[in-house]
Amino acid sequence: MTTYIVRRLLYAVLTFFGITVATFVLIHSVPGDPITFFMGRAGLNTLTPATVDALRKEFHLDEPLPVQYLHWLRGAVTFDFGHSVIDRRPVRAVIFEKIAATFQLNFVAFLVAAGLGVPIGLWSAARSGRRAERASALGFFLLYSLPSFWVALLLIRFFSVRFDLLPLFGMVSDYHSQLSGWDRFADRIEHLILPVITLSYAQLAIFARFSKSAVTEVIRQDFIVAARAKGAGPVAVIWHHAFRNALIPMITLFGLTIPYLMSGSVIVEQIFQWDGVGLLYYNAILARDYPIVMALTVVTAVVTLLASVLADILYGFADPRVRVGEGNE
Amino acid sequence: MRGESTWLLAWRRFRRSRLATFTLGYVALMTVVALLAPAIANRKPLAQKTAAGWEFPAVADFWINDPDIELPPSNPIVAYWPPVPFSPNSVSLGERLEAPGRVHLLGTDDLGRDILARMIHGARVSLTVGFFATAIALVVGSLLGAMAGYYGGASDWIVSRLIEVVLCFPFLFLVLGIVALFKPSMATIMIALGLTSWTSEARYIRGEFLRIRDVEYAQAARASGARDARIIFRHLLPNAVAPMLVSASFGVAGAILTESALSFLGLGVPLPTASWGSMLSKAYEHVEYAWWLITFPGLAIFTTVAAFNIIGERFREALDPRS
Numbered sequence: 210m211t212t213y214i215v216r217r218l219l220y221a222v223l224t225f226f227g228i229t230v231a232t233f234v235l236i237h238s239v240p241g242d243p244i245t246f247f248m249g250r251a252g253l254n255t256l257t258p259a260t261v262d263a264l265r266k267e268f269h270l271d272e273p274l275p276v277q278y279l280h281w282l283r284g285a286v287t288f289d290f291g292h293s294v295i296d297r298r299p300v301r302a303v304i305f306e307k308i309a310a311t312f313q314l315n316f317v318a319f320l321v322a323a324g325l326g327v328p329i330g331l332w333s334a335a336r337s338g339r340r341a342e343r344a345s346a347l348g349f350f351l352l353y354s355l356p357s358f359w360v361a362l363l364l365i366r367f368f369s370v371r372f373d374l375l376p377l378f379g380m381v382s383d384y385h386s387q388l389s390g391w392d393r394f395a396d397r398i399e400h401l402i403l404p405v406i407t408l409s410y411a412q413l414a415i416f417a418r419f420s421k422s423a424v425t426e427v428i429r430q431d432f433i434v435a436a437r438a439k440g441a442g443p444v445a446v447i448w449h450h451a452f453r454n455a456l457i458p459m460i461t462l463f464g465l466t467i468p469y470l471m472s473g474s475v476i477v478e479q480i481f482q483w484d485g486v487g488l489l490y491y492n493a494i495l496a497r498d499y500p501i502v503m504a505l506t507v508v509t510a511v512v513t514l515l516a517s518v519l520a521d522i523l524y525g526f527a528d529p530r531v532r533v534g535e536g537n538e
Numbered sequence: 539m540r541g542e543s544t545w546l547l548a549w550r551r552f553r554r555s556r557l558a559t560f561t562l563g564y565v566a567l568m569t570v571v572a573l574l575a576p577a578i579a580n581r582k583p584l585a586q587k588t589a590a591g592w593e594f595p596a597v598a599d600f601w602i603n604d605p606d607i608e609l610p611p612s613n614p615i616v617a618y619w620p621p622v623p624f625s626p627n628s629v630s631l632g633e634r635l636e637a638p639g640r641v642h643l644l645g646t647d648d649l650g651r652d653i654l655a656r657m658i659h660g661a662r663v664s665l666t667v668g669f670f671a672t673a674i675a676l677v678v679g680s681l682l683g684a685m686a687g688y689y690g691g692a693s694d695w696i697v698s699r700l701i702e703v704v705l706c707f708p709f710l711f712l713v714l715g716i717v718a719l720f721k722p723s724m725a726t727i728m729i730a731l732g733l734t735s736w737t738s739e740a741r742y743i744r745g746e747f748l749r750i751r752d753v754e755y756a757q758a759a760r761a762s763g764a765r766d767a768r769i770i771f772r773h774l775l776p777n778a779v780a781p782m783l784v785s786a787s788f789g790v791a792g793a794i795l796t797e798s799a800l801s802f803l804g805l806g807v808p809l810p811t812a813s814w815g816s817m818l819s820k821a822y823e824h825v826e827y828a829w830w831l832i833t834f835p836g837l838a839i840f841t842t843v844a845a846f847n848i849i850g851e852r853f854r855e856a857l858d859p860r861s
Contacts, residue, residue: 224703224706231703235719318583358818362818362825362832468709471710472710479803494715506712513705
């Protein structure tokens with residue numbers, strides 16, 4: 210087990226370097242540097258060449274690429290990503306300010322998706338092949354094909370415009386600070402509903418589908434036949450025997466959910482003006498605020514990496530075949 | 539009879555599903571609409587007879603991206619018009635935000651442009667991006683996957699690490715970054731999508747090659763002195779084509795979805811070229827009353843994406859011996 214964990218961690222370190230190099234190379238292969246772009250945008254053609262050189266020096270843009278990379282990497286490991294090119298605030302502070310909002314949205318969306326999707330998957334596995342199950346499988350499949358921004362528009366159209374039940378956008382109402390404790394909470398929930406639906410329905414379909422196939426895979430095995438033979442009912446078979454074994458592959462899926470949700474956040478936060486890192490990323494891309502773009506890309510990728518390492522280690526604990534198999538490969 | 543029997547079997551199983559046959563027909567129809575868009579929705583006549591003889595004004599639009607708005611000065615004696623007599627970019631300020639009616643079947647947008655005409659031309663963008671991005675992903679994915687699976691060892695290790703790195707990035711972050719920082723255009727989008735979505739193909743081909751690289755016919759080819767490239771492309775890869783079509787079908791669906799998301803965010807194909815995604819971002823501005831702006835482009839994206847997903851899914855089932 211120790212060998213397995215150590216090997217997994219070593220791979221993770223390599224992947225970390227891969228992530229940082231990929232991000233760095235991508236950003237630096239873009240024609241022009243942020244200074245020239247910023248000058249052009251702000252109409253600062255009046256800057257003297259000396260000032261431009263000073264700025265280049267400050268952002269280490271005057272040094273060869275590998276040196277720039279090392280400078281940046283040294284900062285990145287201590288979570289120091291420099292300053293935003295646009296408003297000159299530390300990148301770290303900007304990200305910390307926004308991350309709670311995104312976490313809140315994604316966490317609720319994840320709970321909804323897993324809380325509904327997994328039971329639906331179990332139900333589908335137990336009722337596999339019946340008419341109702343075939344219909345619902347197709348339904349979830351279609352759900353997965355819905356563009357999230359269209360869903361958001363339809364939801365806004367019905368719940369906010371037509372029936373005026375839920376707020377159009379934003380995280381809280383303008384009068385939020387004047388509300389009492391309970392009303393404040395209700396206000397927050399009201400603002401959460403539409404973004405959470407938009408963010409979670411596709412994930413729900415994925416969870417339902419994946420947990421169904423994971424359970425179905427287990428159901429085919431001999432010990433399930435044995436459980437049935439001893440007289441266990443369909444619910445007991447699924448719940449006690451199949452689901453526990455199916456949980457193992459699902460651990461990995463949960464780890465890979467993070468990048469999906471983050472991708473979704475960019476669209477959802479933009480539509481609902483949710484002031485989180487998705488919106489921050491979008492605005493940073495438009496403004497070519499490279500330090501922010503690089504920091505957000507690396508941070509999410511590393512969080513995903515950590516989650517997948519954790520999932521793999523849990524997987525190793527849960528299923529001895531994994532750690533043995535890894536050695537043979 | 540060479541490899542046909544497997545194909546025929548899968549095809550027959552596929553055809554058994556009425557839904558699959560229907561969606562395949564729908565995709566074929568969409569493709570025809572996309573290919574013939576300038577002849578279906580155009581302000582210019584398909585063919586007209588003037589004093590100078592016969593002319594075909596709409597034909598020229600097949601070679602330009604944004605069909606021009608000006609009508610040729612002519613006085614036709616006879617003219618044959620396309621079924622939708624509007625160009626996607628012809629602005630008509632007197633007909634702004636008209637609800638669906640007899641003239642504009644699906645209504646107009648805030649510049650008075652015909653929604654149906656824009657959707658017909660938008661199909662070009664969506665399907666072109668979908669097919670080409672998937673083609674790039676397939677080529678990159680199968681080359682890397684084949685290398686990893688066939689040679690194993692160091693190349694397998696490198697490809698596997700590469701896949702791990704790509705999978706760590708949120709997909710849209712990467713695509714959005716590439717498209718926005720280099721210039722948004724159809725080519726950039728296709729390349730960005732292709733270079734970020736090859737991982738599932740690569741993983742699949744790798745697994746397939748690990749399994750079949752030492753089967754008898756590969757050994758026979760090797761024994762008769764065939765070079766690696768020949769074994770890979772001639773003997774092994776054709777055996778993985780059918781399942782690759784499954785993943786290609788899902789790939790096209792995903793690419794169309796992502797392209798429309800990029801266009802919705804304003805980072806897709808540059809305006810005024812009509813695309814389903816950018817039409818929806820217009821809809822967002824008029825969400826209070828113009829329901830037709832939301833409904834139709836959204837339905838177009840949804841049905842097309844769903845069709846490709848259903849085809850992939852049913853084809854996968856048709857190939858699965860267990861089903």
